[in-house]
Amino acid sequence: MRHLAFAAGIFLAGQALAETPVLKVYTYDSFVSDWGPGPVIEKRFEEVCDCDLQFVGAGDGAALLARLKLEGKRTDADVVLGLDTSLTAQAAETGLFAPHGKTPKVDVPTPYEEAGAWSDPLFLPYDYGYLAFVYDKTKLSEAPKTFEELAASDVKIVIQDPRSSTPGLGLLLWVKAQYGDQAEAMWGTLSDNIVTVTPGWSEAYGLFLEGEADMVLSYTTSPAYHRIAEKDDSKAAAVFEQGNYMQIEVAGKLAGTDQPELADRFLDFMLSDAFQSAIPELNWMYPAVTPKDGLPSGFDAPLISDHAVLIEPAKVPAMRAEALSEWQTALSR
Numbered sequence: 001m002r003h004l005a006f007a008a009g010i011f012l013a014g015q016a017l018a019e020t021p022v023l024k025v026y027t028y029d030s031f032v033s034d035w036g037p038g039p040v041i042e043k044r045f046e047e048v049c050d051c052d053l054q055f056v057g058a059g060d061g062a063a064l065l066a067r068l069k070l071e072g073k074r075t076d077a078d079v080v081l082g083l084d085t086s087l088t089a090q091a092a093e094t095g096l097f098a099p100h101g102k103t104p105k106v107d108v109p110t111p112y113e114e115a116g117a118w119s120d121p122l123f124l125p126y127d128y129g130y131l132a133f134v135y136d137k138t139k140l141s142e143a144p145k146t147f148e149e150l151a152a153s154d155v156k157i158v159i160q161d162p163r164s165s166t167p168g169l170g171l172l173l174w175v176k177a178q179y180g181d182q183a184e185a186m187w188g189t190l191s192d193n194i195v196t197v198t199p200g201w202s203e204a205y206g207l208f209l210e211g212e213a214d215m216v217l218s219y220t221t222s223p224a225y226h227r228i229a230e231k232d233d234s235k236a237a238a239v240f241e242q243g244n245y246m247q248i249e250v251a252g253k254l255a256g257t258d259q260p261e262l263a264d265r266f267l268d269f270m271l272s273d274a275f276q277s278a279i280p281e282l283n284w285m286y287p288a289v290t291p292k293d294g295l296p297s298g299f300d301a302p303l304i305s306d307h308a309v310l311i312e313p314a315k316v317p318a319m320r321a322e323a324l325s326e327w328q329t330a331l332s333r
Contacts, residue, residue, distance in 0.1 A: 021051045023262045025251075026075075028064055028082040028166075029057040030202055037282035044274045051262055060200035061166030061249075065091055072096070073256050078263045081126065081251035081270075084166045086173060086320070088123050088250060088313045097122045098255040100264070104271055106288045108248055109305040120313070123250035126270050127285035130244040130303050131170045132237035133157060133215040134205075134222045140214050143238040147178065151189035158195050158204045158213040162324060165200045166247065167217055169320070173311050174245035176323040183323060187330035194331070220244065220300065225284045228298040239303070246308040249285070 032038035032055040042053045058064045061082050068075060073096065083091055091097060099121045106118050108128050118125060133150070135143050144150035150157070160168030176183045195213045198204040208216035215238070223235040251270060253263040269275055277291040286295075286302050295301075311319060 021259055021262055022054060023049070023051055023078050023259055023266060024054045024056060024076050025079045025081050025266070026056050026058050026064060026068065026077040027080070028061050029059060029200070031055070031082060031283065032057045035282070037278045040278050040282060041275055044278075045266065045269055048269070048274075049262065049265060053266070060160070060164055062087065062162070062169055063164045063200070066164070068096060069094060075254065075256070077254050078257040078259050079251055079253055079266055081249075082166075083123065083250055083252070084170070085248045085250065085310070085313045086166060086169045086316050088120065089317050091252065092122055093317075096254055096256070097252045098257075098260070100124055100253060100267055102267065104289075106271070107290045108288050109302065109308065110246075110248065110310065120250070123252045124267055124270065125248050125250050125288040126275070127279045127283055127287055128246060128248040128302075129219040129221050129285040130246055130308065131167060131174060131217060132220045132222075132239065132244050134208070134218040134235055134237050135215045136234050137236050138234050143215070143236065145238065145241050147175065147186055147190065147240070147242070150193060151186065153193070155193055155214045156195045157193050157215045157217065158207050159197055159217045160201055160204050161197050161199055162320075162327065165198075166249075167201050167219075168197070170245045170247050171217055172323045172327055173316065173319060174309055176319055176326075177245075177309050177311055178242055184326035184330050187327050188333065191331050191333070197331070219247075219285065220303065221284050221286065224280075224296075224299045228281060228296060239307075243307050243309040244303060246303075246310040248288075248310075 030036050038055045045053050058067045064082050065087050104118050106125055108125050144153055159171060162168040162172040175186055179186045204216050205218055220237040223237055226232040226235040257263050271289050273292055276287040276289045279285055279287040280296050280299055
C-alpha cells in the first residue's frame with residue numbers, strides 16, 4: 001500500500017507540473033543575463049500569469065532571427081523579443097508571426113509615423129534608443145561629431161557585425177542613409193579606425209572597457225548606466241551633427257504557438273508599467289511607454305525626432321543587401 005500511495009503521489013505531482021503552462025520567449029543574450037531585465041520581468045510576469053515563463057538567449061538580435069529561420073515551423077518559441085525595425089520586414093516574410101490585434105499608444109518618437117501611433121500589425125515595441133559611439137572623457141578630450149571627422153582622426157573604434165548584431169546593422173543603415181552611393185567610400189576611409197568587428201554588443205563593449213579601443217558603437221543611453229549603477233561620470237556618447245540612428249526593439253507572437261492566449265497576455269504585460277519600469281535601469285534604453293514615475297535621475301532626455309535617423313522597415317531589405325556588399329568590399333581591402 002505504501003508503494004501505491006508513493007506512486008500516486010508522484011503521479012499527482014507530475015500532473016500538477018504538467019498543467020502549469022509554459023511560455024517560451026526567445027530573446028538576445030544580454031536581456032537574460034544576471035544584470036539584464038529578464039530575471040526581474042520573469043518574476044513579475046509569473047506573479048500574475050500562473051505560468052512558467054522561460055527566456056531563451058539566442059545571441060544578438062540578428063542572430064535571433066537567423067535561429068528562427070533555421071528552426072522554421074518547428075521552433076519551440078511562443079514569442080520572440082529582441083528584433084528591431086531593421087529586421088521586422090525580413091521576419092514578416094518568414095510567415096512565422098501572427099497578428100497581435102492591438103492598437104497601443106506608445107511614446108516612441110518615430111520619424112515616419114504620427115506621434116504616439118504604432119501601425120505594425122505583427123510586432124509591438126518595448127523600448128528604443130539611439131546608436132552612438134561611446135567614449136571615455138578622461139582619455140578622449142574631444143569626440144568626433146561626424147563620420148568625416150571620425151574617419152580623419154586617429155580614434156580607434158570597435159563595431160559589431162551587421163550580419164549578427166542589430167547595432168551593427170543599424171550602423172550599416174546609418175552610413176547608407178547618410179552617404180547613399182558614397183557609403184562604400186566612407187567605409188573605406190573608416191576602415192583604418194576599426195580595431196575589430198565583434199559578433200555582438202557585449203563583446204564590443206567589453207573590449208572598450210578593457211581599453212582596446214577609444215570608442216565603441218553603443219547607445220546614447222550607455223553613459224547613464226555608468227552614472228547610475230557605477231557612480232562614474234567618465235563615459236559620454238558622441239551625438240553626431242548629421243543625426244544618430246534610432247533603434248526600436250520589438251516583440252512578436254509566433255503563429256505556431258500552442259499558448260496563444262498566454263502569448264497575448266505577455267504582449268499586454270510588455271506594455272504595462274511592471275515591464276516598462278524595468279527597462280531604463282536594466283536594459284538601459286528608453287521604455288516604449290513612459291513609466292508612471294518617469295525616467296530615472298541621470299537619464300538624458302531622448303533626442304528630438306528631427307535628429308533621429310531611421311529607415312522605414314519595408315525599405316530595409318533592399319538597402320541592407322546593397323549596404324552589406326559595400327561594407328564587406330570596403331573592409332576586405
